[in-house]
Structures are given as structure tokens and as C-alpha cells.
Amino acid sequence: MKPVSATLQGIGVAVPPGRLDQDAATALAQARCCTDERERAWLRRVYRHSGIRKRGSVLIGPEHDTAGFERFYPVPATTEERGPTTATRIQRYVEEAAPLGERACRAALEQAQAKVASITHLVMVSCTGMVSPGLDAQLIQRLGLSPDIGRLNLGFMGCHGALNGLRAAEGLLQASSEGRVLLCCVELCSLHFQYGWDMQKVIANGLFADGAGAVVLDGIETGDRQGWRLVETRSRLAEDSSEAMTWRVGNHGFEMTLSSEVPKRIRGALRPWVEQWLAEHDLRLGDVRHWAIHPGGPEILRAARQALALPEQASHASEKILAEHGNMSSPTVLFVLERMRRAGASGPCVVLGFGPGLSFEAALLR
Template sequence: MTQQQALEMSTDLICRDERESRLLRAMYRKSKVEQRRTCVLYTIAYEWIDREAPPSSSAGPTTQERMELYAQHARPLAMEAAQRALADAGTEPSEITHLVTISCTGFDAPGVDIHLFDQLGLTPDVQRLNIGFMGCHGAINGLRAAQGLAAADPAAKILLVAVELCSLHFKFQWDPKRMMGNALFADGAAAIVLEGDPTDQKICSLADTASYLIDDSREAITWEVGDFGFDMSLDSAVPQLISQHLRTWLEKWLTDRGHNLDAIQSWVVHPGGPKILDAVEEALGLDKDDLSTSRSVLAEHGNMSSPTILFVLKQFLEQQSKGPYLALGFGPGLMAEMALFE
């Protein structure tokens, strides 16, 4: 759906007066999202509430109903991403030794991982790990886990799959703190194959990862299970917190590993939103072009949570951009997660 279609639907279902309509238009415009994809046709939202009900009078489907939709749609979306990753890597499903799945938008067991076993034809002794409820930086947490698995078993071939159905948590009632989520988030899946043998590098090598918990930021980003979907809040202080704390930590971390900010050739930053990208840019002294790929993914796909950073990474790899690459994402905590590719 286009952002204009999303705005029209949201205005119809949520806004009770011209003031709310005006504020919503501003939020959707400032999101810099141009189009998004959803697992169900967006107009279905009109059927999820009583058509005669006034705007904002219904909270929409229950969490149980939304989880039923997650179980129905997350599996085939993850399957499609996994098949593409295996084909791109020239890897047969029978060669996979480990499966890492990532999602924060639904719970289902047996779920996506077992579906991939059944439909891909993974061998029954594939070891599996699920990275759950970690938010937008979940793919970096998954990469860290995969790196550990590969270190323990150099012959490992690891399939990592991230799938999110953010649209299922659309908020039907006016709440200024939650409306930006309606404007930004989308559905998507991405997958990648990682190998433990360093002599058989296909594209690039994951050199290291890092985490940093920012002080006094526990309420900056929250993601909680509610009665009518999951509830996200994004505090307006998040960009300022990033601007204040990111550079000092990152410079030290890179220096300890023989790098510096100027050595990073490609910035794979999760596009959590325009203000977050602006804050990273300001904190690290980057040029506008350095985050153009992140902004392009945001405009074309919206914020898909955990798969999004893999979309950004894929564009850099397809463009054969120079390394080293540095991937960076933010999530509840406020936590910064980072991965260095060489």
C-alpha cells in the first residue's frame, strides 16, 4: 500500500476530529515512508471493527486473533525468504546444520522454525535457536548467535531467517505515543546463509558484534504484549539519547579492534525512522550520502523491524560497496547493537 492509502485508512478508523486528522497527516508525512507491504490486504482493517462504530471507539482484534493471523502468514513469508537465501548461496537444504529464526511480532509453537523443517526439507538433526521479542535490532542478535555456533563448529552452515508482521499490531484508537508506529511499520522477511569455514567466504565475513545499553533510557522504547495486539511506544528523546551516547562508545570499540570511524566505508544502519537516522548521522559526523541506502529502504519498505537491516545489507552487497561495513540498530533498553563486517 502507498503511504497515502495508509493515511486515508488510518484517518477513517482513528481520527475523531480535524485536529487529530491534521496531526496524523503530519506524522505520516514526517515518516518518509512512501510505500509498505502487509501480510493481509490493508482494507481488511475496515472489517475488523463495526462499520457503524465512531472512529477510535474499537480497539480492533484481540491479541489471540492477531496471533492466529501471525501463525497463518508468518510461515509462508519466512519460507519464501529462506528459499531465496539458499538459492543465492548455492546451498541445498540438506546441507544446513543450524537454523536461527528471529521475530518479535508473534508467538506460535510449533511455529515458523518447524514449518521451515517441514517445507524446506531440513534434516531432523538440524539444531535450532529462536531469537524472540528483541525488536528492530533482532537480526544483529541473530548474527551474533550464528557467529557463536560457527565458532563452535567450523563446518556449520547456518540458515538465519527474520520475519515480522508489524501490521498486525495496528492501533485502532487515538494515542499520540503510538500513532507513529502506525505510520512507520510494515511486514517483511529476510534470510541469509552463514558458513563457519573462514576459507570459504562467499561475500563478506562477520568480524565481531557489540552491544551498548544507554544510561537512563529504560522507557525510551518499549514493546509490550497488550490485550489488543502488542503495544509500542517510542519516546521523543530517543534521537537525543543516540546523539549523546553513540559516538563515545563506538569510537572506543572500533579503536580496540584496530579501526576508527573513518575506516568504515559502508554504514548499514537500521532505518528505525528519519529522526533516528538523522541522530546517527549527527553523532558520527556522517555525510548525507552515507545513510542514503537506509533511507531508501525506509521509503520503499517502511520499518519491518528485524529483517530491515538485512534489506539494507543486501543493497550494499549487491552494489559491491567497499568494506568494512558496520551494521547498527536500536531497540528496547535503550540498547544499541552493532555488527562489523570485513
């Protein structure tokens, strides 16, 4: 039997209506993380050089009202306070994540011109909330999907989760050539804001945001519904890097560590891995027309460009998404692809993501 080619027929994205500009985010963070002017000055530099202008948060009200954020994260009376418990944060996730995911899914379905009844499988990706029944069950009800639909939840994979989701969707289509998969990534990173003075956590506070992305994939490639074809996905776990980036459950939210070694590791290991992979498809770096690089932050983008000897414009789409939305973890690279698709980008396109491990994930689109 001939292998089925998974095709990205529609991509949809969604952000919370409440937006937070970087100046307001800086002030909120200083009040909850800093104890003296030296710390406040360092935090200001981190936020100023983050590459972010605005970001979405389910805690921010219309007209950029920060009152919801301030209620959820009250200013600490002592340096020992760490904000809401993990249980409180997860409860807010349960309330907020599904509506955001639904909006992204409906946008993807509309672009794909796909009826809800045609969806045979749902792949759900999230690393900022854990509950069962989960978002898959909520989306089945909210979208009107079949109760018999095949479901798969991918959790706690971090910023490259969408690429793992694409791999899972491709596998489902190989098993069911007449299938159609809806992939949905939802992250509410703002629910894991960390109190206190810890430089790695301050950096994470300054980068992450809320958002959702969705993709409709099937094995059909005809007429007006022709889309990017998923040629292959590839994964690599970097050696001796297990502590370079971590994402763990704490008593007061999920806690991230981001080592300053991450860009160095990317510069050292990314190019030979990507070159060998592309060569298997008779491609060289110069044959790739577009690069959808997950914007983990300015240093991550710079390291990827340097490693692959790419021109600055190769990461422009990623930089714009980072500036307009922040790092939304797993859905962020779908925002990059959605922007490229609207601009008429064509293949070959390489999608890259980096996550805890330190792990590299890639997808080749045609």
C-alpha cells in the same frame, strides 16, 4: 583451535505481494484513530514526514486492495473499540509468517549456492508473534530441513533482532566449525495496528510494515562463495532509558511506545561507544566504508548521522529501504545489507540497530 570466522554467504529478502502507499495508509489510519480535524491534520503530518512511500502488509491484497485490511480492522463504532484481540492477531501471524519467511530463506540459499541438506542450524528471529511450535518448526517442514537440525528462537528483541541473530549464528559456528547456519527474521508489524488517539502509537502505526530477511552463514571463505566476514558484534544497554522505547503485549495486539527522547539519546551516547569499539579493531570512523543503519525512521537516521558526523550519503541505502518498504523491524537492516551487496559494497562495514531498552547493537563486517 583457531576461532572460526562466520561469513555471510547469502542474503535473501521478501515482502508481501500486497503494497500500501502512504496516502492510502493515512486514510485508513485516520478512520480508526482520529475523532476530529485537529487529530486528522496531526496524523497527516506524521505520515507525510515518515520517509515512507510504500509498505508491504499481509492484509493488503493484489493491486493494492485494502479490503482485507478493512475487514481485519473494521472502522470503530465507538471510541472504546480497539480492534481484534491479541489471540486473533496471533492466529493470523501463524497463517502468514511462514510463507514469507520461506521465500526469504530460499533466496538466501540460492545466493549462497547452498543446498538445504547442508544447513546444520536454524536461528529464528521474530517479535511480532509468539507460538509454539513456532516458525522454526514450520520452516523445517516447508524448506525440507533436517528434523535433527539445531534450532534457536530469539523473540521480542525488536528492531535490532537480526544483529542478535548474527551473534547467535556466530556462536553456533564457533561450537561447530563444519556447520552452516540459516538465520531468518520475520515480522508482521501490520498485525499490531493500534486504534484510538495515542500519539506514540499513531507514530508507530505510521512507520511499521511487514517483511522477512534471511542469511546463510558458515565458516568457509573460498572461491566464488566468499562473502562478508563477521568480525564481531557488540551490544550496549543505554542508562536510564528503559521507557524510551518499549514493546509489550496488550489485549489488542502488541503495543509500542516511542519517546521523542530516542534521537537525543542516540546523539548523546552512540559516538563514544562506536569509537571505542572500532579502536579495538584498529579502525576509526573514517575507515568505515559503508554504514548499514537500521532505518527506524527519519529522525533515527538523522540522529545516527549527526552522532557519528557522517555525510548524508552514508544513510542513503537505509533511506531507500525505508521509503520503499517502511520499518519492518528485525529484517529491515538485512534489506539494507542485501541492497549494498547487490551494489558491490565491501568492508569495513558497520551495521547498527536500535531497539527497546533503549539498546544499541552493532556488527563489524569485512
